[in-house]
Amino acid sequence: xxxxxxxxxxTRDLRHMNALAKIMRQRRIDRGAITLASAxxxxxxxxxxxxxxxxxxxxxxxANQMVEEFMLAANVSVAEKILKHFPLCSLLRRHPSPTxxxxxxxxxxxxxxxxFLDVTSSKALADSLDRAxxxxxxxxxxxxxxx
Numbered sequence: 001x002x003x004x005x006x007x008x009x010x011t012r013d014l015r016h017m018n019a020l021a022k023i024m025r026q027r028r029i030d031r032g033a034i035t036l037a038s039a040x041x042x043x044x045x046x047x048x049x050x051x052x053x054x055x056x057x058x059x060x061x062x063a064n065q066m067v068e069e070f071m072l073a074a075n076v077s078v079a080e081k082i083l084k085h086f087p088l089c090s091l092l093r094r095h096p097s098p099t100x101x102x103x104x105x106x107x108x109x110x111x112x113x114x115x116f117l118d119v120t121s122s123k124a125l126a127d128s129l130d131r132a133x134x135x136x137x138x139x140x141x142x143x144x145x146x147x
Contacts (some may be wrong), residue, residue: 018062021069028072041129043109052109057133097122 044054083090103119110117115132118124 017070018066021066024069024073025065041133043106045109052113055113055132 042056042058043052045051046053107117107119110132115135117128117132
């Protein structure tokens with residue numbers, strides 16, 4: 001957690017970097033970058049029965065987002081240099097779309113707890129996961145309020 005009372009040089013520089021990363025992120029989003037609005041969803045699975053036991057979210061902190069933003073900027077910068085100097089030999093690395101076989105365990109686990117995940121596109125999947133997290137949060141709140 002950031003202690004706003006700290007004012008040493010390193011802390012001040014990190015705060016400036018974080019502010020810059022937020023501006024860079026917003027510019028990417030404004031230019032149409034697709035972002036997963038939800039945090040990474042984690043499923044806890046029983047190792048013997050493979051039944052889902054719990055669902056949770058990986059906590060993304062500002063520091064994670066700051067590092068991610070600068071890594072993206074570094075990747076873009078390197079790609080632009082390569083393209084400029086080697087236009088006929090440049091390659092673009094793209095993650096392949098997941099296959100049905102890759103998604104099947106996720107779909108089965110989600111279905112086992114009553115969730116439908118739309119995997120027709122990355123955005124549809126992200127939206128489905130967002131809804132799943134909200135649904136589980138509401139279910140957990142209702143369960144806690146009954147006890």
